[in-house]
Amino acid sequence: MKTIKLSELKKIEKRDRLRLLGLRAFLIDNPDKHDQASWAEVSESEFDPDHIDLNFTCGTTACAAGWANVLCGDRFSKEGKVSAWRADPRWHVRYVVDSNGKTHSMGDRARNHLGISKKVAIALFDGSNTRKSVLKALKMLAEGSTDRKVIKYLTTKNPSIVTDPISLTEIQL
Secondary structure (H helix, E strand, O other): OOOOOHHHHHHHHHOOHHHHHHHHHHHHHOHHHEOOOOOEEEEHHHHOOOOOOOOOOOOOEEOHHHHHHHHOOOEEOOOOOEEOOOOOOEEEOOEEEOOOOOEEEHHHHHHHHHOOOHHHHHHHOOOOOOHHHHHHHHHHHHOOOOHHHHHHHHHHHOOOOOOOHHHHHHOOO
16 A cells, blocks of 8 residues: 655645636636647736626636636736737736735736635646646646655656746746
8 A cells, every 4th residue: 555645645635626616617618718839818807896697798808817817716817917919808827816915926826716726726727737637637726646756747747837936936826
C-alpha cells in the first residue's frame, strides 16, 4: 500500500471537491464555452451589473479558471480588459469582481475557490492544455490524487508547462 505524506494529505483535504466536480460538469456540458487559451473572452454586456444571462448566450468563452470564478458567483471585471480584435466588440479579461466589489486576478481567485495549490493551478490553468487533459485533471483532483500526480499528468500531456519555483514567482495567479 502506497503512503501519502501528511503535507500532501492536507493539500487534498483543502480541495473543494464539489466545486471541482461542478466545474468539470459545466465544461463537459458546455464545450463551446470552454476556451483554455484565454482567461475569458466576453461581450460588453457582461460588464453590466444588471445584465443577467446565466446561459451566457452572448458567446462568452473562458478557461477553467474563468468559469470556476463565474460559477462561484464572481463577475468578469473591466479592469485590464484588452480588445479581442474581432468584428463584434469582445474583450479578453484577466480579472473578476466578487460580490463585495473587490477585484481579483483570475487564476488566484479560481485557485482559492477550488482549494488547489499554486503549483497545481499553474499547471491546470495553462493556456496550452487540451480540453481533455483539463477535464481529466479536474477529475483526478476531485478523486483525491496527489498534487504531484496531477502535475505529472498535466506536464506529461503538455511539456510546455513550467512549474519550477523560479517560474512560480514570475507568473501572476
